[in-house]
Amino acid sequence: MTAYILRRLWQMVPTMLGVIILVFFLFNWVGGDPAYILAGKMSNIEQINNIRHQLGVDQPYYVQLWIFIKQIVTFDFGVSWSTGETVAHVLATRIGPSLTVLIPLTILETLIAIALALGIAFVRGSLTDRLVMVACTVGMSISILVYIIVFQYWFAYKWSIFPVQGWGDSVVENLFHYSLLPILIGLAVSVAPTLRLFRTFVLDEVNQDYVRTARAKGVSERRIVWVHVLRNAAIPIITYVMSNLPGLLIGVFLLERFFGIPGIGREVILAVDRSDFPVIKAITVYVAAATMIFNLLTDLLYQAVDPRVQLK
Amino acid sequence: MSINETQVSPGLWTLAWRRLRADKIAMFAMTIVLLFLLLLVLSATGLVAGDWDSEVGVNYAPPTFVGAQSADERISSAPAASAEAPPENPLDPLKDIIRQLRKESATSQPPIVNDYGIADPIGKEMAEIRQELAKSGSKAVVVRRETLPFGADKWGHDIIKKTIKGSETSIVVGLVAALLATALGTVFGAVSGYFGHAVDDFFNWFYSIFTSIPNMLLIMAVAAVLQHKGVTTIVLILGLTGWTGTYRLIRAEYLKHKAREYVLAADAIGASHWRKMFSHIFPNVSHVALVQMSILSVGFIKAEVILSFLGFGVPVGVVSWGSMLNEAQNELILGKWWQLTAASIAMAVLVTAFSLFTDALRDALDPKLK
Numbered sequence: 001m002t003a004y005i006l007r008r009l010w011q012m013v014p015t016m017l018g019v020i021i022l023v024f025f026l027f028n029w030v031g032g033d034p035a036y037i038l039a040g041k042m043s044n045i046e047q048i049n050n051i052r053h054q055l056g057v058d059q060p061y062y063v064q065l066w067i068f069i070k071q072i073v074t075f076d077f078g079v080s081w082s083t084g085e086t087v088a089h090v091l092a093t094r095i096g097p098s099l100t101v102l103i104p105l106t107i108l109e110t111l112i113a114i115a116l117a118l119g120i121a122f123v124r125g126s127l128t129d130r131l132v133m134v135a136c137t138v139g140m141s142i143s144i145l146v147y148i149i150v151f152q153y154w155f156a157y158k159w160s161i162f163p164v165q166g167w168g169d170s171v172v173e174n175l176f177h178y179s180l181l182p183i184l185i186g187l188a189v190s191v192a193p194t195l196r197l198f199r200t201f202v203l204d205e206v207n208q209d210y211v212r213t214a215r216a217k218g219v220s221e222r223r224i225v226w227v228h229v230l231r232n233a234a235i236p237i238i239t240y241v242m243s244n245l246p247g248l249l250i251g252v253f254l255l256e257r258f259f260g261i262p263g264i265g266r267e268v269i270l271a272v273d274r275s276d277f278p279v280i281k282a283i284t285v286y287v288a289a290a291t292m293i294f295n296l297l298t299d300l301l302y303q304a305v306d307p308r309v310q311l312k
Numbered sequence: 313m314s315i316n317e318t319q320v321s322p323g324l325w326t327l328a329w330r331r332l333r334a335d336k337i338a339m340f341a342m343t344i345v346l347l348f349l350l351l352l353v354l355s356a357t358g359l360v361a362g363d364w365d366s367e368v369g370v371n372y373a374p375p376t377f378v379g380a381q382s383a384d385e386r387i388s389s390a391p392a393a394s395a396e397a398p399p400e401n402p403l404d405p406l407k408d409i410i411r412q413l414r415k416e417s418a419t420s421q422p423p424i425v426n427d428y429g430i431a432d433p434i435g436k437e438m439a440e441i442r443q444e445l446a447k448s449g450s451k452a453v454v455v456r457r458e459t460l461p462f463g464a465d466k467w468g469h470d471i472i473k474k475t476i477k478g479s480e481t482s483i484v485v486g487l488v489a490a491l492l493a494t495a496l497g498t499v500f501g502a503v504s505g506y507f508g509h510a511v512d513d514f515f516n517w518f519y520s521i522f523t524s525i526p527n528m529l530l531i532m533a534v535a536a537v538l539q540h541k542g543v544t545t546i547v548l549i550l551g552l553t554g555w556t557g558t559y560r561l562i563r564a565e566y567l568k569h570k571a572r573e574y575v576l577a578a579d580a581i582g583a584s585h586w587r588k589m590f591s592h593i594f595p596n597v598s599h600v601a602l603v604q605m606s607i608l609s610v611g612f613i614k615a616e617v618i619l620s621f622l623g624f625g626v627p628v629g630v631v632s633w634g635s636m637l638n639e640a641q642n643e644l645i646l647g648k649w650w651q652l653t654a655a656s657i658a659m660a661v662l663v664t665a666f667s668l669f670t671d672a673l674r675d676a677l678d679p680k681l682k
Contacts, residue, residue, distance in 0.1 A: 018521035023533070031537040137671075141663035143617050145637050146656045153644050247526035254618065268529065269622060272536040284533050288524045 004311045005296070012292045019288045024068050027277050028061070068281075077282045082274040087282045090267060097167060098263030101179050101255060102248055105186040110241050112191055117198035117233075118225050121206055133199075136192040144189045148258050151185050165260040182255040197240060201233045208232070234305050242298040246291040324599065324677070331676040338672030344665035348483060355480040364473035364631070369464035370456045372648050375471075380458035463650035465639060474631055475654045479662070481632035482620075485546055486613035492551030493612075494605040497558025502589050504559070505566025515559070522556050528615075535619065541627040546619060550612045558604040565597040599677040606670040610663055617659065633659045 052058045056067050071077050077087035116132075123129050156164040162181035168174055205211065206229060214224050244251075253265025260266075264283060271279040302309045322330070332338050354360040374380065462471045504515035522530065530553045538545050569575060570593065578592045619625035620634025633655045640652035 014517060015520045015524055018517055019524060022521055022525075026533060026537045137667050138660070138664050141667060142656065142660045143614060143633075143637065145618065145621055145634075145641075146652070146660075149637070149641050149644060149652065157645070247528070250526050250529040250532075253528070257622075268532050272532050272624060275536060275539070277536070280533055280536050284525060284529055287526060287529055291524045291526065 001311065005300075008296050008299075012296075015292065016289060019285060020069060020072065021065075023281055023284050024065055027281055028064055028068075031277065072282075072285055077278045080271075080276050080279050082271075082276045087278050090279055091264075091282060091286065094262060094264045094267045097174065097261050098249055098252065098256070098265060100171065100174050101182050101186070101252055101261060101263065102245075104175070104179065105183050105190070105252070106241065106245065106248065108183070109187055109190050109194055110237070112187065113194040113198045114230070114237065116191070116195050117202050118230060120195075120199055121202045121225055121229070122221070124203060124206070133196065136196050139188075139192040140196075144185075144254055147185050147188055148254060151181065151188070152258060155181055155184075165258065167261055178259070178261070182252070182259050182261065186252065186255060194240075198233070198237060201236045202229060204236075205229045205232045231305075235302060238301055238305060239298055242294055242301065243291075246287055246294055249287060249290075328599070328673075328676040332672060335672050335676070337668055338676070341665040341668040341672065344661065345669055348479060348662050348665075351476055352480050352483050355476050356484075361473035361476040361480075364477045365469055367468035368457060368470050369460045369468040370458060371464070371466060371468050372643070372646070373457060373460050373464035373468060374648075375463040375650050376459040376461055378459070378463075462654055463648070465651050466643070471651055471654045474636065474651075475633075475658050478631045478633045478636050478655060479658055481543065481626055481630055482613055482616050482634070482659070483662070485543060485550070485616045485626075485632070486609045489547045489550035489554065489612045489616075490605045490608035492547065493554035493608050494558050494601050496551065497555035497604065498562050498594075498601050500555065501559040501562030501564075502566050502594065505563040506570050506585070506589050506593070508567075512563075515563070519556055519559055522553070527553065531615065531619070532624070535624040541625075543626055543630065546616060546625045549619075550615055554608055554612065558601065558608070561600050561604060562597060565600055566593060569593045569596060603670065603674045603677060606666070606673055610666050610670060613659075613663060613666075 049058070056064055059067075075088050079086050080090060083090075120129050120132055152164065156162045162184075163178055165178075167178055202225075206225075210232075211224055211228060214228050215221075219228070250265050250268060252263070253269055255261065256263040256266035257269055264287075267279060268283055270276070271283075299311065303311055332342075351360065355362075456468055460470050460472075462475075464470060465474060500515050500518075504512045525533075531549055534549045534553060538549065566589075575588055575592060578588050583592065616625055616632065617634040617637065620632045621638045622634075623638070625634055626632045636651055636655040640648075640655060643649070644652055
């Protein structure tokens with residue numbers, strides 16, 4: 001097991017190096033001279049040279065790349081270009097609000113989608129099944145922006161059931177007051193595609209031999225679906241949920257933006273808007289690293305769910 | 313000889329087309345998509361909605377079926393226009409004629425040809441100046457309409473025409489970006505699967521880099537770097553970041569096909585690598601690329617709307633569904649719901665039809681799946 005984990009971590013090195021080179025290429029080469037962005041319009045040659053020296057962009061490219069790698073390893077990306085806050089502090093304070101929305105959203109979405117998918121598996125091919133699938137397709141076709149704008153207008157602005165936006169200091173207040181509507185909208189948007197996917201996972205299993213065997217020995221239909229099928233469908237479901245988590249950190253950015261939640265996603269939008277390169281660079285590199293770690297965790301979880309899986 | 317000619321067995325595409333034809337939902341969805349594409353062509357050539365940015369209505373003119381607003385309800389409308397066109401009296405027996413007259417005067421443009429019947433070189437500019445004067449001055453030449461079939465936006469643009477123009481931008485961006493992404497994915501996948509070994513390792517490494525960064529984050533990072541805003545930029549952003557799924561599938565197909573007999577036969581008669589890859593193998597895997605392109609188009613249309621909404625997409629002055637939703641967000645608070653509704657419905661209808669068509673296309677081309 002330890003050997004397996006170590007080898008997997010070792011295999012991540014070239015990919016991580018690739019991510020670093022890609023980000024470096026984008027921001028230090030395609031992005032042009034950052035000194036001009038930083039100095040703004042009111043600048044003279046001296047100021048620009050001064051900034052260039054501070055950032056190290058007057059050095060050759062390999063030195064700059066080395067500086068970048070050192071920044072990643074030491075978690076020291078310097079300060080944000082627009083607010084002067086250190087990037088490490090930006091990341092540390094923005095991750096909490098993002099997770100406050102993300103964790104309940106993921107858990108609820110997965111549970112609801114699994115329940116619906118198994119329920120639909122009972123009536124596969126029927127009119128209900130087809131109507132639900134059409135409803136999913138239509139629901140997926142409406143832009144998330146429309147959901148957010150309309151829900152925020154009716155539920156928060158018009159009917160005042162939820163706060164329009166805002167964020168407090170206490171976790172309980174944030175979770176049970178400010179996060180409710182964002183989570184509700186997140187569910188409205190994400191259950192449809194997830195359900196469609198989980199339905200195919202379940203339908204892949206219901207035609208297997210073990211289901212026929214279970215039926216032959218008189219196991220109830222309910223028990224077949226909720227015990228036998230679910231246990232087997234769990235593997236692709238876990239893969240999907242786990243590998244999606246780091247992406248969701250960014251994926252909830254629209255919710256964060258509309259509801260004024262100071263999370264990672266909103267930070268990305270602000271950073272792109274202000275050309276705040278250090279913040280985007282740091283978020284991109286660390287989210288990529290998190291994605292790789294999560295893929296490893298997913299594989300480790302397999303073994304817990306399915307004893308047949310041998311990690312080699 | 314004649315028997316051979318009459319008994320040609322149907323190919324993949326013929327069979328797929330037959331299956332697609334038998335699927336009523338698919339044909340209905342395809343008709344809607346084709347209608348949108350027709351509208352796109354008409355709009356791109358200027359035949360429809362070419363004058364979407366002329367200010368034909370009063371500011372925030374409501375849809376006709378809602379009825380005109382009273383003057384105090386209006387947020388800020390041109391005083392000259394409101395003086396010229398008092399609210400319609402529903403009991404007036406002449407109201408239809410008045411409406412018709414207003415409509416004609418609103419749509420008639422000042423002639424470019426001058427009073428002497430000679431084409432005026434600065435006629436257009438003069439006409440614009442006259443219009444400006446008319447708007448600000450005491451005498452209104454162009455009477456703006458109180459209501460439009462589906463309302464007007466902040467500046468009095470006709471929402472229906474604006475939505476058509478917005479559809480053009482959003483669909484073109486989606487389709488061109490999908491074409492670019494599919495082309496990249498196909499070429500990478502073909503080269504990687506066909507040559508294998510070190511080439512394959514390199515492309516797999518490249519693939520693992522792009523898939524380890526969440527797609528939206530990658531799009532945002534590229535958007536941050538490319539400072540120049542434009543339709544081309546957004547096509548490039550989406551196209552350059554979206555090739556990974558196609559790559560994976562096409563690579564797998566090439567791995568499978570390169571050992572088949574027809575490829576060995578092509579090799580035996582001395583076909584070049586390029587020829588084997590794209591003349592011999594590609595036609596046999598092109599259906600995978602087509603389905604991928606269809607899936608990507610839907611995804612990219614949605615992505616363009618989000619990017620343009622955030623202001624990272626189409627530049628100011630270009631209308632897309634995303635920029636319409638951006639305006640509509642603030643209008644909703646004022647109770648002007650029509651722009652939001654128009655853009656949302658247009659997008660939902662197209663994306664639903666396109667998704668249903670994509671599903672049917674995939675099933676028709678790969679009947680093993682279902």
